[in-house]
Amino acid sequence: MSELKAEGIVAGHGATTVLHGVDLTVPAGSTTAILGPSGCGKTTLLRVIAGFHRPDAGRVVVADRDVFGAGLNIAPEHRGLGYVAQEGALFPHLSVADNITFGLRRGDPGRATRLTELLDLVGLPREVAGRSPDQLSGGQQQRVALARALARRPRVVLLDEPFSSLDAGLRASTRRAVADALAAEGVTVLMVTHDQDEALSFADQIVVMDAGRILQAGSPLDVYTAPADRVTAGFLGDLVTVVGRAHDGRVESALGTHATDSAAEGAVEVALRPEQIVLHSADQPGIRTGAFGTVRHCDYFGHDALVHVALDDGSEIAARLGAGGQVPRTGERVTASVTGSVLTYPL
Numbered sequence: 001m002s003e004l005k006a007e008g009i010v011a012g013h014g015a016t017t018v019l020h021g022v023d024l025t026v027p028a029g030s031t032t033a034i035l036g037p038s039g040c041g042k043t044t045l046l047r048v049i050a051g052f053h054r055p056d057a058g059r060v061v062v063a064d065r066d067v068f069g070a071g072l073n074i075a076p077e078h079r080g081l082g083y084v085a086q087e088g089a090l091f092p093h094l095s096v097a098d099n100i101t102f103g104l105r106r107g108d109p110g111r112a113t114r115l116t117e118l119l120d121l122v123g124l125p126r127e128v129a130g131r132s133p134d135q136l137s138g139g140q141q142q143r144v145a146l147a148r149a150l151a152r153r154p155r156v157v158l159l160d161e162p163f164s165s166l167d168a169g170l171r172a173s174t175r176r177a178v179a180d181a182l183a184a185e186g187v188t189v190l191m192v193t194h195d196q197d198e199a200l201s202f203a204d205q206i207v208v209m210d211a212g213r214i215l216q217a218g219s220p221l222d223v224y225t226a227p228a229d230r231v232t233a234g235f236l237g238d239l240v241t242v243v244g245r246a247h248d249g250r251v252e253s254a255l256g257t258h259a260t261d262s263a264a265e266g267a268v269e270v271a272l273r274p275e276q277i278v279l280h281s282a283d284q285p286g287i288r289t290g291a292f293g294t295v296r297h298c299d300y301f302g303h304d305a306l307v308h309v310a311l312d313d314g315s316e317i318a319a320r321l322g323a324g325g326q327v328p329r330t331g332e333r334v335t336a337s338v339t340g341s342v343l344t345y346p347l
């Protein structure tokens with residue numbers, strides 16, 4: 001069952017068309033992340049679904065109910081959606097409590113109970129209820145924004161880069177708190193993000209967008225390991241590319257000969273992930289397979305490292321080294337070999 005569906009959405013700003021017929025389905029109770037370069041139309045799509053931006057064509061269905069379509073345009077507050085904008089957009093003149101309960105009826109006897117429930121849900125101490133938003137940290141403000149979006153128990157929540165203004169540490173903890181709160185409420189989530197790691201770790205489904213079109217929708221594993229095209233491959237995660245020649249289901253490059261599923265023949269671009277490349281010191285006795293090269297430099301990240309190598313044929317590659325792996329020195333001679341299958345794209 002799908003909880004959220006957008007069909008054939010065409011939308012723009014003035015004379016410029018930004019979305020060129022976007023179809024999107026988010027299954028009930030799952031999280032979908034929309035990834036794509038700046039300006040590709042992610043926020044516009046979210047605003048169309050929320051009802052803040054009127055599309056030129058298309059249909060929007062929320063919880064099996066049409067909210068936009070032929071002759072129909074339900075107001076945002078009646079679409080059964082919660083919306084969290086990039087910077088939370090809290091009302092600065094209202095207390096945390098009034099921000100959170102803003103959408104609930106004034107005389108609602110369940111108001112106070114729902115407020116404490118929501119504070120607990122998003123992991124905020126109850127004593128912040130009387131404060132004003134500017135007395136909270138950025139991460140706490142985002143949690144208030146989420147609590148406000150969940151107050152009326154929407155079945156679908158839209159998040160527009162909800163963690164982008166937070167620093168790395170706060171981002172991870174806020175993300176976890178938000179994910180737990182959303183899972184506890186069982187809501188369906190559609191999130192826009194720039195951050196690939198966030199999309200890969202947070203979402204059940206990833207939708208890659210470029211220039212107002214969806215390039216691919218699938219599980220994080222599918223989109224990462226079997227990207228639909230070259231743009232998607234390059235957008236999600238690091239990519240190593242070398243030139244090669246494909247013939248009859250096999251492709252030959254400086255990195256060796258590999259099987260390929262691609263139907264491309266002749267000159268191709270061979271693409272793979274840095275974690276598929278295994279480096280050995282060329283001085284190591286007994287190792288004689290793989291392409292020879294020289295280490296140029298190493299990006300050390302703590303949990304892993306990216307080793308950049310110039311192969312003897314002039315190709316530049318990068319290999320990911322897991323934690324605890326011996327990081328080679330700049331100038332060291334190495335051999336590079338490949339594990340797993342490679343992607344090929346016609347040149």
Ligand SMILES: Nc1ncnc2c1ncn2[C@@H]1O[C@H](COP(=O)(O)OP(=O)(O)OP(=O)(O)O)[C@@H](O)[C@H]1O
Binds near residue numbers: 013014037039043194
């Ligand atoms: N109010 C507006 N008036 C005119 N053009 C706009 C308006 N809002 C957005 N645009 C344009 O529409 C296009 C899509 O913008 P949108 O904000 O949807 O992209 P995005 O993918 O969310 O980008 P980002 O990741 O940078 O937030 C961009 O070219 C942008 O300049």
